[in-house]
Amino acid sequence: MADQTPSGESLLFLTDEQLRKGIEAMFFAYRGFTADPDRILEGMDYGRAHHRALHFIHRSPGTTVSNLLSVLGVTKQSLNRVLRTLIEDGLVEARVGRRDKRERHLHLTAKGQELERELSDAQRARMRAAYRAAGPQAVAGFRQVLEAMMDPELRRQYQGLKENGA
Amino acid sequence: MADQTPSGESLLFLTDEQLRKGIEAMFFAYRGFTADPDRILEGMDYGRAHHRALHFIHRSPGTTVSNLLSVLGVTKQSLNRVLRTLIEDGLVEARVGRRDKRERHLHLTAKGQELERELSDAQRARMRAAYRAAGPQAVAGFRQVLEAMMDPELRRQYQGLKENGA
DNA sequence: TTGGAAAGTCAACAAGGCTGACGTAACTTC
DNA sequence: GAAGTTACGTCAGCCTTGTTGACTTTCCAA
Numbered sequence: 089m090a091d092q093t094p095s096g097e098s099l100l101f102l103t104d105e106q107l108r109k110g111i112e113a114m115f116f117a118y119r120g121f122t123a124d125p126d127r128i129l130e131g132m133d134y135g136r137a138h139h140r141a142l143h144f145i146h147r148s149p150g151t152t153v154s155n156l157l158s159v160l161g162v163t164k165q166s167l168n169r170v171l172r173t174l175i176e177d178g179l180v181e182a183r184v185g186r187r188d189k190r191e192r193h194l195h196l197t198a199k200g201q202e203l204e205r206e207l208s209d210a211q212r213a214r215m216r217a218a219y220r221a222a223g224p225q226a227v228a229g230f231r232q233v234l235e236a237m238m239d240p241e242l243r244r245q246y247q248g249l250k251e252n253g254a
Numbered sequence: 255m256a257d258q259t260p261s262g263e264s265l266l267f268l269t270d271e272q273l274r275k276g277i278e279a280m281f282f283a284y285r286g287f288t289a290d291p292d293r294i295l296e297g298m299d300y301g302r303a304h305h306r307a308l309h310f311i312h313r314s315p316g317t318t319v320s321n322l323l324s325v326l327g328v329t330k331q332s333l334n335r336v337l338r339t340l341i342e343d344g345l346v347e348a349r350v351g352r353r354d355k356r357e358r359h360l361h362l363t364a365k366g367q368e369l370e371r372e373l374s375d376a377q378r379a380r381m382r383a384a385y386r387a388a389g390p391q392a393v394a395g396f397r398q399v400l401e402a403m404m405d406p407e408l409r410r411q412y413q414g415l416k417e418n419g420a
Numbered sequence: 421t422t423g424g425a426a427a428g429t430c431a432a433c434a435a436g437g438c439t440g441a442c443g444t445a446a447c448t449t450c
Numbered sequence: 451g452a453a454g455t456t457a458c459g460t461c462a463g464c465c466t467t468g469t470t471g472a473c474t475t476t477c478c479a480a
Contacts, residue, residue: 098390101385101390101393101394102382102385102386104378106385106393107378107381107382107385108313108374108378109397109415110381110385110393110396110397111287111309111374111377111378111381112313112412112415113396113397113400113401113412114283114284114287114400115306116400116404116408116409116411116412117280117400117401117403117404118280118284119327119404119405119408120403120404120405120408121277121280121403123405135434135435135436136435136436137435137436137437140281143277147274147278152457152458153457153458153459154456154457154458161285162436162437162438163437163438163439164457164458164459165437165438165439165459165460165461166436166437166438168458168459168460169435169436170436172459172460185457188446188447188456188457189445189446189447190445190446190447190456190457190458191446191456191457191458192457192458208274208277211277212270212273212274212277214403215273215276215277215403216268216273217402218399218400218402218403219267219268219272219273219276219399219402220268221398221402222395222398222399222402223398224264224267225391225395226394226395226396226398226399227267227272227276227395227399228267228392228395229388229391229392229393229394229395229396229398229399230276230279230392230395230396230398230399230400231275231276231279232387232388232389232392232395232396233283233384233385233388233392233393233395233396234279234280234282234283234384234396235279235283236383236384236385236387236388237283237286237287237380237381237384238282238283238285238286239285239286239289242282242285242286243282245282246278246279246282249275249278301465301466301467302466302467303466303467303468318426318427319426319427319428320425320426320427328467328468328469329468329469329470330426330427330428331428331429331430331468331469331470332467332468332469334427334428334429335466335467336467338428338429351426354425354426354477354478355476355477355478356425356426356427356475356476356477356478357426357427358426358427358428
């Protein structure tokens with residue numbers, strides 16, 4: 089028992105083997121995480137990229153295109169392809185900014201809300217099952233580790249998303 | 255305070271808002287998770303798919319192609335493309351099976367070990383920092399939630415990977 | 421000896437990233 | 451008011467990594 093911090097905690101959770109297991113857990117869990125929405129979307133003309141756009145527009149209604157760009161971390165050409173189809177299909181509405189007319193403020197239409205809801209219901213159902221199985225303590229730890237794993241800039245994005253429901 | 259289980263735990267961690275935060279945490283954290291290897295690989299002729307192959311061959315030396323297929327969850331055509339370049343470039347060796355000569359047993363060459371090492375060092379460094387920042391309790395919770403999030407079949411794959419280092 | 425599994429390969433395609441170049445409207449600054 | 455910057459959109463072309471389908475070779479096992 090040599091791996092002890094000055095304060096007496098075991099450092100065994102930092103072994104390469106433990107870290108590798110964590111890496112694999114992320115890999116397999118992420119597959120599960122996206123599986124349900126992917127299943128819903130296949131067959132429709134949409135993919136994961138559309139899901140992400142819907143999610144963040146739902147989350148921050150009225151967000152601008154460049155805002156969304158920085159959250160999603162893709163190029164405007166990539167996002168535009170996705171956004172165009174969503175707007176054409178009447179799931180998303182782009183309103184010209186009132187203060188700054190260059191900006192487009194993005195909102196979900198009723199139809200957009202509906203699909204977002206369907207996707208997020210599926211994803212939340214899995215999340216809820218996992219949370220319930222693991223318990224509140226585990227969930228707190230889960231969130232802590234994920235947060236620590238983010239790039240600092242992304243962490244700020246993450247924390248900036250409106251927090252409530254408590 | 256109505257959200258209490260019969261055993262008295264709060265269920266506030268199961269609100270839609272909390273679940274959404276968890277979903278976003280997964281999204282942002284996964285970006286960080288892959289960022290370092292991606293950076294190393296850009297410029298080389300390899301991508302994330304090559305990294306995954308290297309990882310699991312390292313993890314289970316002598317694994318067969320079909321074994322790897324089921325772990326990675328892609329088609330043999332996809333995997334083959336990746337594997338071919340890795341073999342051509344002398345990072346991976348495919349040994350014909352002794353018992354069953356149809357099977358190819360995959361091993362990393364010295365060169366393959368080297369790249370795998372470089373990629374995994376980077377990824378583990380981030381993981382280690384996150385683990386250290388969050389602490390052992392949080393790490394345990396992190397692993398529990400991720401495991402509960404996996405599809406049952408993937409969970410078996412995950413648990414089947416040799417466990418040690420404790 | 422034959423059926424079927426394991427592996428490999430060719431071709432074609434799609435999603436979703438990327439870069440670069442260009443255009444336009446609108447805001448900001450000098 | 452002119453010049454520069456920002457926000458957005460779009461065209462064209464490319465790459466990676468996934469897909470399906472069809473086909474072959476090898477070879478184990480019943």
